[in-house]
Amino acid sequence: MNLTVLRKNLSDRWGGTLVYALGIMGYILMITAVYPTFKKTMAAKSQLLKNYPKGLLQFFGVRNIDAASFNNYMTIELVGFIWVIIMAAFVIAWTRAMISGEIRDGTMELLLAQPVERWKVLVSEGAGLLAGIAALTVVTAVGAIAFGSAFSAKVSYAGFAAYLPLGICLGLAIAGYSLLFSALLDDPRRAAMAATGLTLFFYVLHFVSQYSSVVAKIDWFGVFHWYNPLSVLDSGNVPVKSILILLAFAAVGFGAAIAVFQRKDIK
Amino acid sequence: MPETIISTSSLTKYYGKVLGVKDLDLEVASGEVFGFLGPNGAGKTTTIRLLMGMLKPTTGGGTILGLDTWSQSVGVKRQVGYLPGDARLYRSLKGEEHIRYVAALNGTGEKTGLELASRLDLDISRRVAGYSRGMGQKLAIVLALMKSPPVIIMDEPTNGLDPLTQRELYEILNERRNAGATILFSSHNLPEVERICDRVGIIRKGELVATERMENLRAMRLRNVEIIFEGAIPGDVDLESLPGVSEVERMGNRAQLKLRGDINPLLRLVARHDVADFTVSHASLEDVFIEFYELPEEKKEEEEPAVKPPPQPPRLFRRGKS
Numbered sequence: 254m255n256l257t258v259l260r261k262n263l264s265d266r267w268g269g270t271l272v273y274a275l276g277i278m279g280y281i282l283m284i285t286a287v288y289p290t291f292k293k294t295m296a297a298k299s300q301l302l303k304n305y306p307k308g309l310l311q312f313f314g315v316r317n318i319d320a321a322s323f324n325n326y327m328t329i330e331l332v333g334f335i336w337v338i339i340m341a342a343f344v345i346a347w348t349r350a351m352i353s354g355e356i357r358d359g360t361m362e363l364l365l366a367q368p369v370e371r372w373k374v375l376v377s378e379g380a381g382l383l384a385g386i387a388a389l390t391v392v393t394a395v396g397a398i399a400f401g402s403a404f405s406a407k408v409s410y411a412g413f414a415a416y417l418p419l420g421i422c423l424g425l426a427i428a429g430y431s432l433l434f435s436a437l438l439d440d441p442r443r444a445a446m447a448a449t450g451l452t453l454f455f456y457v458l459h460f461v462s463q464y465s466s467v468v469a470k471i472d473w474f475g476v477f478h479w480y481n482p483l484s485v486l487d488s489g490n491v492p493v494k495s496i497l498i499l500l501a502f503a504a505v506g507f508g509a510a511i512a513v514f515q516r517k518d519i520k
Numbered sequence: 521m522p523e524t525i526i527s528t529s530s531l532t533k534y535y536g537k538v539l540g541v542k543d544l545d546l547e548v549a550s551g552e553v554f555g556f557l558g559p560n561g562a563g564k565t566t567t568i569r570l571l572m573g574m575l576k577p578t579t580g581g582g583t584i585l586g587l588d589t590w591s592q593s594v595g596v597k598r599q600v601g602y603l604p605g606d607a608r609l610y611r612s613l614k615g616e617e618h619i620r621y622v623a624a625l626n627g628t629g630e631k632t633g634l635e636l637a638s639r640l641d642l643d644i645s646r647r648v649a650g651y652s653r654g655m656g657q658k659l660a661i662v663l664a665l666m667k668s669p670p671v672i673i674m675d676e677p678t679n680g681l682d683p684l685t686q687r688e689l690y691e692i693l694n695e696r697r698n699a700g701a702t703i704l705f706s707s708h709n710l711p712e713v714e715r716i717c718d719r720v721g722i723i724r725k726g727e728l729v730a731t732e733r734m735e736n737l738r739a740m741r742l743r744n745v746e747i748i749f750e751g752a753i754p755g756d757v758d759l760e761s762l763p764g765v766s767e768v769e770r771m772g773n774r775a776q777l778k779l780r781g782d783i784n785p786l787l788r789l790v791a792r793h794d795v796a797d798f799t800v801s802h803a804s805l806e807d808v809f810i811e812f813y814e815l816p817e818e819k820k821e822e823e824e825p826a827v828k829p830p831p832q833p834p835r836l837f838r839r840g841k842s
Contacts, residue, residue: 257624265612359608362574363663366604367625368597518535519574 255369255377262381266347270385273343274392277336281393284330285400291326292406309463323406324486327397332416332482336393337456340424343389344382345448348431351378352514353441362519372511379432379507386424390417411489419485419492422499426476427452429506436513439520452476476502523550525671525702526571530580533566539726540566543580546721546728548704553697555717556706563726564706565605568675571704572602584671598626601667605675605706607660615644615651615659619666626667633666639692640685653680661689665696672696674705678712690716743779744801745786750794757793762786 352375355361364374394413401408431448438444455475462472472478479495526548533540541563548554558564569575571582573593582589584596609618615637623630637644642658651659657680664674672693678686693703693716707713713720714734721731749757752773759768764781773796779786783800790798 255625257621261621265610359604359606360610362604363608363610363660364625365574366572366597366602366664367622368594369625370594516576518576519569520535 254380255373258364258369258374258377259380262378263384266381266385269346270343270388273339273389277339277389277392278396280335281331281396282400284327285397285404285406288323288326288401288404288406309460322487323401323408324412324483326406327401328483328486331397332393332420332486336420337423337477337480340386340389340420341427341449341452344386344424344428345431345445345452347382347385348428348435348448349441349445351375351382351432352435352510352517353438353444354435356439356519357441365519371515375432375507375511375514379428382428383421383425386428387421390420390424393420409486409489412486415485415489415491416482418496419480419482419499422496422503423476423480426479426499426502426506429503429510431506432510433506433513436510436517524548525550525552526554526582526584526673526704528567528571528580528582531567531570531577531582532579533570533575534578539563540575541570541723541726541728544723544728546582546731548702548719550702551697551700552719553693553703553717554705555713555720556704556723557708557710557713557720558706558723559708562723564723565675566726567723568602568605568673568704568706571596571673572600573597599669600671600673601664601669603660603664603672603674603677606679607657609648609651609656609659611649612647614647615642615655615662618648618659618663619644622663622666629666629668632668633662636662636665636692640688654682654685657681658685665692668696670701672701672703672705674703676707676709677705678707678709686712742802743783745777745779746797746799747775747777747790747795748797749773749775750796754793757789759786759789762789 352361355364365371394417398408398410398413427448430451431444434444434447434451435441438447455477458468458472458475459477462469462478476499479492479498481492481495485492524547526546528544528546531544531546532542544563544567546567556564556567566575570577571584571589573589573596576590585599587595587599589596610621613621616634619630619633619637623633634644637659640658640662642655642662644659648656648659657677661674661677665672677689681689690712697703697716717734719731719733720737722729750773753770753775757775759765759775759777762779762785764779765786766778766780768775768777779800
């Protein structure tokens with residue numbers, strides 16, 4: 254770890270991270286403000302939800318559609334979909350800048366002209382990314398708890414606390430393969446497109462797996478199979494197995510990215 | 521014998537199928553200023569990036585201060601101040617923040633960096649986004665030199681600099697050389713090479729075709745000679761028969777010619793007659809360089825040999841290390 258690189262990385266990115274955090278807070282405020290109204294009209298909503306495809310409800314982990322629970326609501330409105338998009342966009346933008354972006358901008362040559370190992374550059378910037386992912390996840394959990402409480406929702410503190418490591422590990426898993434694309438591809442746009450494409454593929458795979466037992470087996474190799482926010486919010490238990498597997502995704506991606514970057518030509 | 525500081529052995533780099541440099545053997549001695557000459561695309565930047573561990577050699581390798589440029593590149597970078605060609609900087613940072621950042625990465629050099637910036641008349645309180653190209657180049661030079669490295673490698677250092685700053689840079693490099701630093705820089709600015717280099721290497725289509733000491737280069741270079749005789753040119757003055765003489769033109773009592781090499785046979789021949797004026801002007805290194813680069817190609821096209829001959833070393837230079 255090189256603390257100078259880490260400090261610069263955090264200093265460069267805090268502004269962008271703040272924008273994402275404010276965006277998440279604003280969105281949570283908006284949806285929690287709507288929640289009391291949603292709850293009152295839940296009977297009609299439940300009827301509507303009953304007409305939804307079973308696979309779609311399973312996709313979000315919704316089992317009890319009659320319960321207008323805050324957890325159900327936040328899963329469908331936030332952590333099951335929108336939050337995933339926001340986190341993926343945040344992570345892909347960060348990782349694309351870490352290698353291919355810096356090489357394209359020419360600043361990687363300036364950095365590597367100094368006596369710092371390539372792997373330390375990635376580890377240090379990766380530590381910055383971990384801090385960014387953790388910050389956004391904490392903002393999400395704190396925002397949901399704070400605004401949910403403010404609008405008289407029955408908030409599961411234990412559930413959101415248990416969700417924190419799961420959210421962070423999902424971000425890290427996406428970061429792993431995104432960073433690998435950033436190391437492999439010279440064009441940062443192509444790196445971002447590849448990472449976005451794979452994320453979408455994993456998401457669609459997980460969706461289709463609700464309908465197909467064959468696809469369900471393949472889904473084991475996708476990150477979203479291991480991301481089950483509603484059961485974590487409901488139970489308040491940390492999903493150790495899912496976390497370990499998501500961390501393995503992250504480790505493989507980061508490890509491969511470091512191996513590629515160690516030998517990469519800086520042109 | 522001076523210690524070899526920079527050395528490459530059969531250094532070769534291909535980008536896929538495209539040749540970057542091939543079989544490059546180069547040695548730069550301690551305290552030497554080595555100019556690396558060649559037109560755009562010849563392989564200068566590739567060679568420098570290989571030396572700095574930015575590129576992995578396809579085959580061969582190099583050392584700086586005995587350290588392998590690829591596997592020990594971090595050690596190399598502790599000892600080398602490097603100015604990339606077309607250096608890019610962090611647009612959101614100020615000049616002084618760049619200096620502090622690079623000083624923190626190297627563990628030294630902030631004070632020297634600030635002094636150098638002042639010497640180059642660089643405003644380091646502004647963000648780089650607002651810098652002109654020349655200001656950016658000045659800052660990149662400061663960043664390369666601020667740790668007072670024993671080895672300095674610069675890729676076209678005077679690009680974008682005004683003449684005054686160029687002169688200041690030459691002075692700084694001279695001071696560093698006098699303090700014992702070894703300097704390698706690439707350029708296609710021949711007057712600057714002529715001004716500060718001890719030795720030059722010429723790279724052409726990825727191959728180092730010659731290295732030569734500057735004094736030898738100057739001695740070998742072309743002279744333009746004009747002789748004005750008292751009266752008509754004497755009949756026994758057979759200028760074309762003299763070694764190194766070419767392109768003889770006669771106009772009345774005036775003869776013009778190009779002379780390569782020793783001037784004494786010409787002087788002896790001319791001294792036998794009454795001469796009204798005798799003018800010698802040295803062709804610039806640029807003329808030598810252009811001839812060196814273009815002559816083999818032109819000759820090849822003119823002669824169109826049925827069987828392609830093996831490549832010949834140019835007449836003006838010796839192949840390999842001097």
